[in-house]
Amino acid sequence: xxxxxxxxxxxxxxxxxxxxxxxxxxxxxxxxxxxxxxxxxxxxxxxxxxxxxxxxxxxxxxxxxxxxxxxxxxxxxxxxxxxxxxxxxxxxxxxxxxxxxxxxxxxxxxxxxxxxxxxxxxxxxxxxxxxxxxxxxxxxxxxxxxxxxxxxxxxxxxxxxxxxxxxxxxxxxxxxxxxxxxxxxxxxxxxxxxxxxxxxxxxxxxxxxxxxxxxxxxxxxxxxxxxxxxxxxxxxxxxxxxxxxxxxxxxxxxxxxxxxxxxxxxxxxxxxxxxxxxxxxxxxxxxxxxxxx
Amino acid sequence: xxxxxxxxxxxxxxxxxxxxxxxxxxxxxxxxxxxxxxxxxxxxxxxxxxxxxxxxxxxxxxxxxxxxxxxxxxxxxxxxxxxxxxxxxxxxxxxxxxxxxxxxxxxxxxxxxxxxxxxxxxxxxxxxxxxxxxxxxxxxxxxxxxxxxxxxxxxxxxxxxxxxxxxxxxxxxxxxxxxxxxxxxxxxxxxxxxxxxxxxxxxxxxxxxxxxxxxxxxxxxxxxxxxxxxxxxxxxxxxxxxxxxxxxxxxxxxxxxxxxxxxxxxxxxxxxxxxxxxxxxxxxxxxxxxxxxxxxxxxxxxxxxxxxxxxxx
Numbered sequence: 001x002x003x004x005x006x007x008x009x010x011x012x013x014x015x016x017x018x019x020x021x022x023x024x025x026x027x028x029x030x031x032x033x034x035x036x037x038x039x040x041x042x043x044x045x046x047x048x049x050x051x052x053x054x055x056x057x058x059x060x061x062x063x064x065x066x067x068x069x070x071x072x073x074x075x076x077x078x079x080x081x082x083x084x085x086x087x088x089x090x091x092x093x094x095x096x097x098x099x100x101x102x103x104x105x106x107x108x109x110x111x112x113x114x115x116x117x118x119x120x121x122x123x124x125x126x127x128x129x130x131x132x133x134x135x136x137x138x139x140x141x142x143x144x145x146x147x148x149x150x151x152x153x154x155x156x157x158x159x160x161x162x163x164x165x166x167x168x169x170x171x172x173x174x175x176x177x178x179x180x181x182x183x184x185x186x187x188x189x190x191x192x193x194x195x196x197x198x199x200x201x202x203x204x205x206x207x208x209x210x211x212x213x214x215x216x217x218x219x220x221x222x223x224x225x226x227x228x229x230x231x232x233x234x235x236x237x238x239x240x241x242x243x244x245x246x247x248x249x250x251x252x253x254x255x256x257x258x259x260x261x262x263x264x265x266x267x268x269x270x271x272x273x274x275x276x277x278x279x280x281x282x283x284x285x286x287x288x289x290x291x292x293x
Numbered sequence: 294x295x296x297x298x299x300x301x302x303x304x305x306x307x308x309x310x311x312x313x314x315x316x317x318x319x320x321x322x323x324x325x326x327x328x329x330x331x332x333x334x335x336x337x338x339x340x341x342x343x344x345x346x347x348x349x350x351x352x353x354x355x356x357x358x359x360x361x362x363x364x365x366x367x368x369x370x371x372x373x374x375x376x377x378x379x380x381x382x383x384x385x386x387x388x389x390x391x392x393x394x395x396x397x398x399x400x401x402x403x404x405x406x407x408x409x410x411x412x413x414x415x416x417x418x419x420x421x422x423x424x425x426x427x428x429x430x431x432x433x434x435x436x437x438x439x440x441x442x443x444x445x446x447x448x449x450x451x452x453x454x455x456x457x458x459x460x461x462x463x464x465x466x467x468x469x470x471x472x473x474x475x476x477x478x479x480x481x482x483x484x485x486x487x488x489x490x491x492x493x494x495x496x497x498x499x500x501x502x503x504x505x506x507x508x509x510x511x512x513x514x515x516x517x518x519x520x521x522x523x524x525x526x527x528x529x530x531x532x533x534x535x536x537x538x539x540x541x542x543x544x545x546x547x548x549x550x551x552x553x554x555x556x557x558x559x560x561x562x563x564x565x566x567x568x569x570x571x572x573x574x575x576x577x578x579x580x581x582x583x584x585x586x587x588x589x590x591x592x593x594x595x596x597x598x599x600x601x602x603x604x605x606x
Contacts, residue, residue: 003400003401003495003505003508004495004496004499005504005505008401008505009401009402009403012397012398012401012402013398013401013402013403013407015398016395016398016399016401016402016407016411017411019395019398019411019415019476020410020411020414020415022473023414023415023417023418023473023476023477024414024417026429026432026433027417027429029429029432029433029440030428030429030432033432041438042437042438044438044443045435045437045438045439045440045442045443045444046432046433046435046438046439046440046443046444047440047443047444089321089322089325090322092318092319092321092322093318093319093321093322093323095315095318096315096316096318096319097319099315102312102315103309103312108319108323111323111326112326115326115330115331117586117589117590118334118582118585118586118589119330119333119334119582119585120330120332120333120334120335120336120337120578120582121333121337121561121578121579121581121582122558122561122562122565122574122578123336123339123561123565123571123574123575123578124332124333124334124335124336124337124339124575124578125329125333125336126565126566127336127339127350128328128332128333128336131346131350132332133328144325144328144329145329146329148325148329149322149325149326149329151326151330154322179314180314180315180318181314181318184318205420208422209421209422209423210422211422211423211424211538211542212537212538216562216566228422228424228425229424231424231425231428232424232427232542235424235427235428235431235545236545236546257438260428261428261432264425264428264429267424267425268421268425271420271421272417275413275417275420276413279413279416282416282420283412283416283481286416286478286481286482287481287482287485
């Protein structure tokens with residue numbers, strides 16, 4: 001048993017309780033405000049207990065549900081396509097790297113590894129994607145930049161294959177006349193399921209939460225906005241109004257406070273509902289993902 | 294003699310041929326690395342060019358160090374490097390201390406349900422996107438009806454504060470938001486090391502009559518040392534980089550807050566896409582990339598010295 005001192009354990013337990021509250025309460029504030037009437041919000045501000053319960057915000061959102069459904073659809077689409085390509089590409093790259101007999105293996109490993117040490121930064125990346133590949137305002141703008149293949153994941157998968165898929169098994173399958181791609185699909189991939197699951201989860205969370213690609217590369221085509229960018233555009237309109245008070249934007253056109261909060265809740269809920277189901281793998285992904293895997 | 298050589302060559306060619314499918318498999322990934330990583334690296338040369346979109350990136354004329362002169366003629370350069378590095382130092386120190394503290398806290402909880410529950414809950418802020426976090430922060434700090442101004446400040450009899458217009462509060466706000474967002478992450482990392490410690494050490498220490506503090510000092514902290522070293526040095530390696538979302542989205546891109554919220558990343562972004570000041574942007578970005586590279590190498594050299602097993606390479 002760690003730390004037998006009862007008082008110490010009690011105090012630490014109490015602090016942990018406070019911390020847990022600190023991590024939940026702000027979201028409860030968000031949820032409570034979304035159920036509060038606009039008048040009450042203007043009078044009392046955001047509060048944890050709705051002084052005047054109202055479903056008006058959600059009714060309004062339901063009336064413009066097309067926008068939200070479209071944004072959700074985009075988020076799911078981008079996450080789905082991005083994660084699929086990413087996992088396939090990572091496996092295709094990591095498996096040859098794990099083969100100790102592959103000529104040029106060291107050079108190829110270094111090519112991957114060097115990207116973790118040095119990078120060109122935002123301006124050149126932006127110019128390559130927009131001036132050379134013209135991805136502005138296409139769906140590829142949300143999929144390709146930064147997220148498609150993570151060098152760290154490649155190295156993680158390579159290490160995993162090396163230590164979990166015995167060389168003899170691969171050799172045996174080659175002797176049986178199986179081609180490399182079949183060996184990868186039938187032998188290596190099934191044995192690497194745990195690591196594939198982990199990188200698929202981490203990649204899909206990265207895609208789902210990503211909003212910077214939308215900010216950088218979507219200029220006019222707002223129909224491509226996923227849920228994060230949709231929320232972001234609403235909030236930045238309001239911020240713009242608060243600091244500039246531009247007469248060209250009418251205050252009445254902007255969603256009112258409770259509606260904004262209801263939108264945030266709608267963006268928040270699916271991931272919170274799904275979280276308990278993937279929480280274990282998420283924790284695992286974090287612990288192997290940061291300290292060397 | 295000659296014949297032998299030819300034969301050998303043929304053999305190695307045949308041998309190489311076997312590997313063609315493997316190389317083909319790597320092709321998509323390789324192309325992606327070239328596009329996403331290596332072409333931008335070459336693009337760093339733009340920092341020495343006077344970029345003119347009209348005549349194209351390649352034909353734009355060279356201008357030596359002019360872009361850097363522009364950057365250093367304003368106070369921007371000092372400001373963005375100061376902010377980036379000071380924020381990172383604060384984050385590294387407080388983030389790791391808090392992470393260790395909470396990891397010890399998790400270790401103290403006896404009740405299995407509460408232990409599990411708190412591990413799950415403290416990761417929620419880390420799981421969500423910065424956009425959603427910025428909504429939460431806005432609910433607290435909004436000038437007209439935020440929770441701070443309407444509920445907390447009146448308790449102490451303080452007048453409402455216009456948070457998004459006053460730069461002096463933001464170092465504290467951003468530090469709190471950062472710690473809140475990452476506390477789950479760092480504490481889980483430390484906790485995963487803590488559960489590996491043999492519990493009999495603590496039992497023996499208790500039998501010997503040593504108190505809490507000496508248990509923490511002589512058992513817990515020494516076993517966390519490798520994790521602390523790795524995490525601190527990894528973040529030192531990234532000391533020139535900042536989380537764009539935290540410094541752009543949480544302060545809602547408010548121009549009045551630049552003096553305390555502008556970092557290299559937000560400066561480079563704003564220069565390129567909002568102010569059309571590509572020269573200073575490329576110069577700032579170039580310095581960030583090069584200094585970043587030096588920091589990673591330096592951090593790794595230090596890890597190699599202290600703790601060979603945990604080095605990056």
